[in-house]
Amino acid sequence: MEGFVRKPVSDIGIDKTIERLDQQKIKRAIERVLNEEVTVRFKIFLETCMRCGMCSASCHHYLSHDRDPSYAPASKVKLTLGDLVAKKGKIEKADLKRYARIAFTECNLCRRCTQFCPFGIDIAYLISLVRRLCGVLGVAPQFIQDQVYSHMSSYNMLWFKQDEWIDTIQWIENELRYEIKNARIPLGKKDADILLLIHGLEAKYMTPLLSNMLKIMLVSGVDFTLPDTDGWDYTNKSLYMHDFETMTLVTKRHYEIASKLRVKRILITECGHAYRAALYESARLLGWKEAPIPFIHAVEFFYEILTQGKIKIAHKVKEKATLQDPCNIVRYRGLGQKLRFIVRELCEDFVEMTPNQEYNYCCSSGGGMVDAGPPWKGARIEGGKVKIEQIKETGASLVIAPCHTCHKGIEDLIEHYKVEAHVKFLADLIAEHMEIPERLRP
Amino acid sequence: MTFFEIVRGPLAWVSFLVFFLGLVYNLYNFFKRAQKDKVLYGYFSLKHTLRSYLFWLLPFGSYSMRQRPLFTVISYVFHVGLLLTPLFFLGHIEMWKESWGISWWALPNIVSDFLTVLTIICGVVLLLRRFLVKDVKYLSTPVDYALLALVILVFLTGFLARYQMFLPYQVIAGLHILLGEVMLIFIPFTKFSHIFYFWLIRAYTASEFGAVRRSKDY
Structure with missing residues (x-):
């Protein structure tokens, strides 16, 4: 592809999967994603782009690569969906590899370019379509795939088992008692005000951070609980692959736990993508206009307890x-x-x-x-x-x-x-x- | 029938008809297909849409425009010229009067001349930009150059026809009308369709950024 020069990087999740694909499979995936799933947005976004270049300088990848035009947001669309449409869907494996590389590793879906486009063309939506296309073919960075598989089997991103989860919370509780008198971390308590969900990493590697969050919960005196079953991890890595099936499975689980425990709100710690996924990205796919149970971010919670003088x-x-x-x-x-x-x-x-x-x-x-x-x-x-x-x-x-x-x-x-x-x-x-x-x- | 009579008569009818039918077809198609989309109707917010229109139509109203002052001025003037001169140039209104007996307020000739020249200059700058600026050049396809060149030619021939330079009036004016008609026909079927897709896409993005994301798209 003209002007697209990159150092080779090998990722078995992309390279090996592509080797195993045949033309028939690729054709079926294109048919499914770009004919059945997409709506009129796809067509008018592609047709309306005037190639004015207003989006270029909005992108940190473009700026960080000395204004290499192939990193401009509109170029990324041109090199992926534009190419696919021009070739009428008859793409080579090398094309697919390029699409995956651009969609997964050269765009963060931050949507800054959408703010810069005079038409408001949702470039991130177009790139996420490329991710969806790659995703249904199983072509994605191996590390992302692994996390998605983990979500499928354990509802958390790190293959954490249920007993390990309960054990972790119990020893954190024990340790917190050195700092907070009679510290008690409720698991699966009914009718609490807040259901606290946490990040998979916090349970596995970053327990001091989790311990700090729990300390804040205890000092602020709010009535809270953590889940006592799988589904305590709010992360939803399937959003990155646009694996809507797993994404909705995970989100549904969180709202189900919340309604089973009859809590008033769900609180998550400091994370970005999970907040967006649960609030609207997968809530939409499940047929909810907005979150069915108030879903709040740690920032909203900290703001609340600070303004109410609870801490x-x-x-x-x-x-x-x-x-x-x-x-x-x-x-x-x-x-x-x-x-x-x-x-x-x-x-x-x-x-x-x-x-x-x-x-x-x-x-x-x-x-x-x-x-x-x-x-x-x-x-x-x-x-x-x-x-x-x-x-x-x-x-x-x-x-x-x-x-x-x-x-x-x-x-x-x-x-x-x-x-x-x-x-x-x-x-x-x-x-x-x-x-x-x-x-x-x- | 002379060349001038053809472009002034039947071809004018054809181009207006194709333009309106194309426009109606595109919009009908959009609103019908949009029903399949869970987001477009479900999250539409009039308040945020109007807010977004306002900030994107005001010069330097959006953050994006403020970052690129030169490009903003050039493309703004270009678009103002493109909208005002065809509709409010006295010579055009005279033709409506001649055919249908209707007329409306016109721009003073000096203003429309000035606007025409400005539009041509801005158009040429935009065309040069396509050739010279690295990222824009990378993005541009032959169609992008051709459409821009067409717009410039319409304005150029219009200006020449008004001052009856180079060629006999009937020829140059006929050429101007013909190119104008081609442009009109192209609007619903090429990238010129951004004229109406602007409003639709902005409505979607404004609703998403305003009502759902509680943020700004301008």
Whole structure:
């Protein structure tokens, strides 16, 4: 393909699967996705693009690759769906490989380009169609596929077993008792106010973060519970593959647990994609216009308990801090102002990145790029040049990232580009700086 | 029948008919097929749609436009010229009056001349941009150049016809009308269709960004 020059990267999830495909299968998948599933949007988006180039400079991949035109959002559509339409669906395996590479590792589906398009053409929707096409053929980065399979079998992303989950919560409870008097973490309690769901990583590798979140829950005195069955992990990695079947399975499970436990609201910790998936992406597919049970993000929860005085900040963060606006909760759900309220409560010296809020650049790890695993780490490090420049400009030594993906992505960027800074979650900062009332101290 | 009479008479009817029928067909097709889409009707929000129209029609109303001031000015002037001159140029209205006896407010000739020249200049700049700016060049296909060239030619021949330069009036005016008719016929079937798809796509994106995502699309 003209102008499309890339270093070869091998990913068995893409390369090996493509080897096994035959033309018949590819034809059937195209038929299914682009004839049966898509709606009129697909046609008019492709037909209306005037190739004006307004979207180019909105994309961090384009900017980070020295304005290489093949990274411009409209080019990514041209190189994938445009190519497919031009070839009338008769594509080679090499084409499919290029489509997968572009859709999974050169676009974070951040939708910044949609804000820049004079027509409002939803470029991310078009790229997600490419992901859907690849997804139904099983062509996707191996690491993403693995997580999706894990969701299918265990409702969590990391093949975590049910007894391991209960065991984990119990030992965290035990440890918390050194800090909070009679700490009690309810599992499967009925009629609680809040059902807390957590990130798979928090249960497996990042238990200090989970422990901090639970500490905040206990200190704020809210009536909450965690699930005692599979379905405690709110992540929904199938969104990245646009595997709607698994995606809705996972989301349905969460709402089912909530209704079985008769809770009033579902709360998730600091994550982006799961919030969007549960709130509307898969809720829509299940036939709900909006979330059937209020589904709130940790940012909304922290805002609530801080404004209601349920927790108090004892001492503020002294070092210069900046904030990463995760696309999935800010551009996709307008939590920017609440986020700023929390950060200002927490930090003495807060400096904004430019641009920020709904115009912020993606961390270059979102939309599944971090989940694509080690083979594609280089792609997100390269694409994150703009982000790291933005961070450097603020001069901050603390980057607050209220999203697992942004957190990991920026951590890797900081390490690679050797910037003197560190990344923190809100829960870590709040737990560290909040006041623990006398009555709760052991 | 002379060439001029043909383009002035039957061809004009054909082009208007094709344009309107094409337009109606496209819109009917869109609204019908949109019923299959769970998102388009289900999440439509008039408030956010109007908000988005407003900010995208005001010069420098959107964040995107503010980032690219030069391109914004050029394409804005180009589009204003494209909309105003065909409808409000005195010579055009005279023709309506001659045929159907209807007329409406017209732009002073000096203004329409000025707008025409500006439109041609902006069009040429946009065409050069397609050739010279790397990312736009990469994206452009032959059709993109051709359509832009067609628009420029329509305006150029129109200007020449008004001052009766180079060729006899009947020839140059006939050419102007013919190209204008070709453009009109092309509107529903080529990328010119962005004239009406703009409103539909913006409505979708504005509703998604405003009502669902509680964010901004401008």
